[in-house]
Amino acid sequence: GAGVSQSPRYKVAKRGQDVALRCDPISGHVSLFWYQQALGQGPEFLTYFQNEAQLDKSGLPSDRFFAERPEGSVSTLKIQRTQQEDSAVYLCASSLDGGAPGSGYTFGSGTRLTVV
Amino acid sequence: DAKTTQPPSMDCAEGRAANLPCNHSTISGNEYVYWYRQIHSQGPQYIIHGLKNNETNEMASLIITEDRKSSTLILPHATLRDTAVYYCIVRPRGSDKLIFGTGTRLQVFP
Numbered sequence: 520g521a522g523v524s525q526s527p528r529y530k531v532a533k534r535g536q537d538v539a540l541r542c543d544p545i546s547g548h549v550s551l552f553w554y555q556q557a558l559g560q561g562p563e564f565l566t567y568f569q570n571e572a573q574l575d576k577s578g579l580p581s582d583r584f585f586a587e588r589p590e591g592s593v594s595t596l597k598i599q600r601t602q603q604e605d606s607a608v609y610l611c612a613s614s615l616d617g618g619a620p621g622s623g624y625t626f627g628s629g630t631r632l633t634v635v
Numbered sequence: 636d637a638k639t640t641q642p643p644s645m646d647c648a649e650g651r652a653a654n655l656p657c658n659h660s661t662i663s664g665n666e667y668v669y670w671y672r673q674i675h676s677q678g679p680q681y682i683i684h685g686l687k688n689n690e691t692n693e694m695a696s697l698i699i700t701e702d703r704k705s706s707t708l709i710l711p712h713a714t715l716r717d718t719a720v721y722y723c724i725v726r727p728r729g730s731d732k733l734i735f736g737t738g739t740r741l742q743v744f745p
Contacts (some may be wrong), residue, residue: 530730552731564733569731574731628678
């Protein structure tokens with residue numbers, strides 16, 4: 520597709536439930552990023568993939584958060600045993616070459632997760 | 636930590652130029668200045684970036700001071716659709732990630 524696609528658009532989970540959020544990056548984009556955005560805040564970096572390799576996961580808030588990109592295209596962010604503080608918009612972005620100066624990121628519209 | 640300081644909010648009349656300031660006094664020589672904006676319920680959108688020269692594209696102009704400690708994003712003729720949160724980000728060359736601050740909420744009014 521022409522842009523980064525995320526699904527579902529909205530997700531309501533009961534506390535303790537596991538969730539999986541999907542990101543379809545732009546075809547051919549090497550780099551893929553996940554961000555978490557709490558209400559009224561800027562996006563916060565979670566993790567970064569270059570192809571299928573997860574090069575940076577320093578932003579994942581706990582071991583309940585896990586991300587994968589097994590074939591270097593689609594990525595899934597999984598949150599186990601969700602807590603109320605996990606409620607946020609989860610944004611995915613891709614770029615042709617993440618480190619290049621002219622490489623702007625293209626973001627998806629995000630998945631809004633609400634934990635009740 | 637974000638390396639930039641921006642005013643939390645600004646207003647601009649439709650049709651006028653919107654000038655959004657950003658301070659990045661600790662910027663180093665290999666760090667680029669990027670601007671993104673986020674319209675309500677959408678993901679951030681790339682606007683422009685620069686190193687030390689002023690830059691212009693179809694969306695905006697970026698003016699970087701000679702000492703590189705601050706910059707200004709200029710939207711020459713703001714429209715209602717430019718109402719958004721604007722993020723100024725410094726990013727080292729070769730760095731893979733963008734670190735967002737809290738941005739400036741620009742409200743364009745009729």
